[in-house]
Amino acid sequence: YTWPSPQYDALEGLLYEGRKSDGSSLSSIVHPCRKRTGTLASIAAEWLRFAFHDMATHNVNNGTGGLDGSLVYELDRPENFGLGFNQTASDFENYPNKLVSRADIISIGAIFAVATCGGPIIPFRGGRIDAYSAGNFGTPQPQDDLGSLTTSFQNQGFNTAEMIKLVACGHTMGGVRSSDFPELVPAGPDPNVPNIANFDTTTQFDNAVVTEYLSGYTKNVLVVTSNKTMASDLRVFQSDGNSTMRSLTSASTFASECQSIFARMLDTVPAGVTLTDEITLLPVKVNGVQLSIEEQKLVFKASLRLIQPINATANAKRTVTMLWCDKYGSAAACKGATRSSLPVNTLSDDPNISPVTLNLGYYFINYNFVVPIDSAASISKFWFQVDEHNGTAATTYNNGGSGYVLPQDQIFFVPKLSHVDNVQNMTYTQVYTNRDGSAYTHVYTIVAAVRNDTTPSRVYVNGFDSSVHGYPYYVNVTVDLALNSSLSSGVPGYNLYSGIVNDSGYQLTLDLHATSGGATYTQDFVATTFLDNTPYVAPSTPSNAAVKSSGSRSSFAHVFGWTPVACSLSLIVALTFWR
Ligand code: HEM
Numbered sequence: 001y002t003w004p005s006p007q008y009d010a011l012e013g014l015l016y017e018g019r020k021s022d023g024s025s026l027s028s029i030v031h032p033c034r035k036r037t038g039t040l041a042s043i044a045a046e047w048l049r050f051a052f053h054d055m056a057t058h059n060v061n062n063g064t065g066g067l068d069g070s071l072v073y074e075l076d077r078p079e080n081f082g083l084g085f086n087q088t089a090s091d092f093e094n095y096p097n098k099l100v101s102r103a104d105i106i107s108i109g110a111i112f113a114v115a116t117c118g119g120p121i122i123p124f125r126g127g128r129i130d131a132y133s134a135g136n137f138g139t140p141q142p143q144d145d146l147g148s149l150t151t152s153f154q155n156q157g158f159n160t161a162e163m164i165k166l167v168a169c170g171h172t173m174g175g176v177r178s179s180d181f182p183e184l185v186p187a188g189p190d191p192n193v194p195n196i197a198n199f200d201t202t203t204q205f206d207n208a209v210v211t212e213y214l215s216g217y218t219k220n221v222l223v224v225t226s227n228k229t230m231a232s233d234l235r236v237f238q239s240d241g242n243s244t245m246r247s248l249t250s251a252s253t254f255a256s257e258c259q260s261i262f263a264r265m266l267d268t269v270p271a272g273v274t275l276t277d278e279i280t281l282l283p284v285k286v287n288g289v290q291l292s293i294e295e296q297k298l299v300f301k302a303s304l305r306l307i308q309p310i311n312a313t314a315n316a317k318r319t320v321t322m323l324w325c326d327k328y329g330s331a332a333a334c335k336g337a338t339r340s341s342l343p344v345n346t347l348s349d350d351p352n353i354s355p356v357t358l359n360l361g362y363y364f365i366n367y368n369f370v371v372p373i374d375s376a377a378s379i380s381k382f383w384f385q386v387d388e389h390n391g392t393a394a395t396t397y398n399n400g401g402s403g404y405v406l407p408q409d410q411i412f413f414v415p416k417l418s419h420v421d422n423v424q425n426m427t428y429t430q431v432y433t434n435r436d437g438s439a440y441t442h443v444y445t446i447v448a449a450v451r452n453d454t455t456p457s458r459v460y461v462n463g464f465d466s467s468v469h470g471y472p473y474y475v476n477v478t479v480d481l482a483l484n485s486s487l488s489s490g491v492p493g494y495n496l497y498s499g500i501v502n503d504s505g506y507q508l509t510l511d512l513h514a515t516s517g518g519a520t521y522t523q524d525f526v527a528t529t530f531l532d533n534t535p536y537v538a539p540s541t542p543s544n545a546a547v548k549s550s551g552s553r554s555s556f557a558h559v560f561g562w563t564p565v566a567c568s569l570s571l572i573v574a575l576t577f578w579r
Contacts, residue, residue: 003286003399004407006525010099011126011279013287015108017364018354020095020507022529026108029091031355033117033203036087039194042203044113045174046084047091051110052170053080054103055268056139060157063271065138069102070131072471079139082180093471094506096130098464099525102471103128107266116355117173119205120259125267125275130466132473142181142222142232146239149232157268162261164244167236169258171199172209176221184221184230197221199233207254210245213237281360283307284397286384286404290526291373291412293449296490298373299539300324302404304384304397307362310351317389320346320367324382327409333380341542343367370539375493381405410451410521411459411514417447417487417496420531444501444528448481448512449494456516459483459497465505475503481512 001008014020018027030043050071057065057074072089074080092109096102104126111122140152153163175198178185188195199220200208212218213233222233237245248254267275285305292299302322308314322341325334351363373379381403387394398404421443450459459481466474481497489496501508512523 001282003404007099007126007276008279010097010525011104011276012282012285014095014100015111015124015279016281016354016357017349018112020097020529022527024094025353026095026105027112027354030109030112031116031352038192039083041084041177041194041196042174044117046088047109047113048170048173050085050088051106051266053085053139054106055265056152056156057136058156058268059136059138060155065136066269067103067107067128067266068131068135068270069106070133070135072102073134077137079137079141082177093469094467096466097507098466098509100126101128101130102466103130110262110266112355113173114205114258114262115359117203117205120255121356121359122259122262122266123278125278127274127276128269129273140232142230144232146235149236150239160240161244164236164239165248165257165261166265167233168210168245168248169261171220171222171233172205172207173203175199183227184225207248207251210248210254214242214245214249281307281357281362287366289404289406291379291406291409292416293414293489293491293494294416294536297539298375298491298494299370300373300379301370302382303369304367305364306367306386308348308365310361310363314348314365315388315390319387319389321385322369322371322382323385325380327378327380329377331377339542341369341371341540344370344537344540370537371542372539375491378409379406408521410516411512412449412523413510413512413526414447414449414496415531415534418528418531419445420528442503442508444503444508445498446479446481446501446510447484447487447496447498449489449491450497450514451493452495453493454516456514458515460513461499461501462511463501463503463508465503465508467506468504475505475508477501
């Protein structure tokens, strides 16, 4: 991993922080192993089943189908019967974007579902590509005979033993509802609350489904129903004389077998889709990097995210320093001089932000930097130094030696001057839940800052949004931005350009471009979800004195109060100066 890797960063962020960049949390819908308000169904079970049904139409022989999000267009089929599907489809509606597909969300959803209910952490790879129409039929149904079930799983790429493992690992959470399968489960007293016959006696992800089956005490209706036509779990489980089921009697074997068979399930994708490498937790991650104009000042923002073991106390003495170099002028490219600052604030995340990170035993501490930048000097690259003040040397995080190089400063989005108006264009009733929703056209006024030492021939923006209610289409628009002399940047060297982008989704992201002198400069994948309600955070005061190798003077606002930084800066060997 080398920064910048926008797709890796987006996938890693959603998996391990559970939320997208505006803070809205996918994981909190399901975590901790939640039940649905109203139906009291297991949300985790609904999400896991969703992933299986999306994948189950894969055909290994011709490479069609697989985890591609086509399930949202197939919910009227008998093989996809159940209100849990509709609710899950609407749970996920708000999350896909240009770099994280709906099918990746479905996979991450299944991973959260298993992890939050006590199951293993399923390895995740991203890069699935979304379908925009219904795909093949072929998902197994409880009335199918053993031959059809076996053929269905063979087409998906799983042999008999793997079919048994998949069904056992799937049917450890949730159950069968009276509302969906009245022939299997009688209705309860309240017509609005389905009677759910759980597959086993625990709500957790565990092997009770196996041990209760083998001991003969199972209540799994797909095994014990008197309607033998519908006893698909019985047919599947005993199809090899119970030998695979017996191999799953140890809890740890069950967990590791489910982990690997589910990884294969989630990685079953249409031919031609190439998945990323496994998205592993980055112990050190740089987030939120942007140049911006706030309160008529050029600022640079970045966060350093460090992992913190849950079972250890965070080191209150730690100092984190961001260092950077000028891009222009006498000290360009770090010629003998470096600037530095402490964070404007330090925020610890709740260990519950993602069940995956929680189960790994970590939470995050984020060191947030906002520093003023002189536009005549700009910034070429930055890096960090972490000093634990425990007698060991400070650690430098510099992107494998190269530093975090800012690709360009020619064009950037200015959120503080941009704005969104929400124009209601329809209302809808959410299927089954009778929740009234409203659909909006979001009218974005986009403001970009563009360096004026060259005159760009074109300034334009691509807007992308795949988080559209009901997933009928994705928004992908290109809008030219015009020089807007009624706006003042207050920053010498930058002009402001603006334009209007209409969006009917929930999560517009922007790629901003300026073409100048034959080159096109791009700021890629900028979120807009924070517009109009992000509190202003004043920049820190960077180190303003030449630093001799022995020390410095200065102080900075810090979570632990006003902390003298001479000791931390003494380890910064580079010369820090003020122009
Ligand atoms: C032989 C193949 C399978 C058949 C016939 C089958 C059938 C069913 C049926 C009838 C239900 C009840 C749904 C409802 O009442 O709404 C169900 C639930 C469920 N299935 Fe399967 N299933 C099969 C394989 C799998 C596999 C491989 C998984 C793996 C992830 C899985 C995961 C689930 C889950 C988690 C639920 C509970 C859903 C909830 O409580 O909302 N199933 N299945």
